[in-house]
Amino acid sequence: MTDFTRRDFMKVSAAGAAAVGVSALGFDVAVAEARTVKQELRIEGAKVSHSICPYCAVGCSLLAYTRKNGNGVELLQIEGDPDSPINEGTLCPKGASAMELAVSRRRLQHPLYRAPGAGDWKRVSWDFALDRLARHIKAARDRTFVAKDDEGNVVNRAEGLAFAGGAAFSNEEGYLAAKLMRGLGLVYLEQQARV
Ligand code: SF4
Numbered sequence: 001m002t003d004f005t006r007r008d009f010m011k012v013s014a015a016g017a018a019a020v021g022v023s024a025l026g027f028d029v030a031v032a033e034a035r036t037v038k039q040e041l042r043i044e045g046a047k048v049s050h051s052i053c054p055y056c057a058v059g060c061s062l063l064a065y066t067r068k069n070g071n072g073v074e075l076l077q078i079e080g081d082p083d084s085p086i087n088e089g090t091l092c093p094k095g096a097s098a099m100e101l102a103v104s105r106r107r108l109q110h111p112l113y114r115a116p117g118a119g120d121w122k123r124v125s126w127d128f129a130l131d132r133l134a135r136h137i138k139a140a141r142d143r144t145f146v147a148k149d150d151e152g153n154v155v156n157r158a159e160g161l162a163f164a165g166g167a168a169f170s171n172e173e174g175y176l177a178a179k180l181m182r183g184l185g186l187v188y189l190e191q192q193a194r195v
Helices: 006-019 030-032 126-144 171-184
Strands: 047-052 063-070 071-082 145-148 154-165 184-193
Touching: 030 145, 126 145, 126 154, 171 184
Parallel strands: 154 184
Antiparallel strands: 047 063, 063 071, 145 154
């Protein structure tokens, strides 16, 4: 009987496998190559805009992909900016859902008002909402304004109001908000970045 070494067995096995392709393993290279599909990215050709996640003080950078269509501009995708030294392309789960701020079916698109004692919210105009806010701010300021402290020093402060700025404020927005609130006499000014 001819000696059949382990090395001979491996050679025969390799040759056999090559002869039948590797379909026995469930993968046929020739068929896979013939069926190569051209993939197109959803964001192919889209305009890229830079933005910042509005949710917290970390201030991660975002890339927003948009494309014009028949109805205007469609937001296709929002993802982390890989060039940002802050988040290096990553986003936390909250930031990763930032696109929902724009496209969610549950997003509120107009002010709602619930009158004192009422159980339901009703839709109101922006004029109504802003006028009401202004009236309440004025009333609270008038009610709690302190012109002089206990020692007679002029302080001119509105102790019944406070203001908190958002993490997505630009320098200019923060400056404007601080000037407006100081003008009203507020002393309790805070920023989300410090919370
Ligand atoms: S992605 Fe997350 S960590 Fe970054 S700013 Fe938004 S909420 Fe903050």
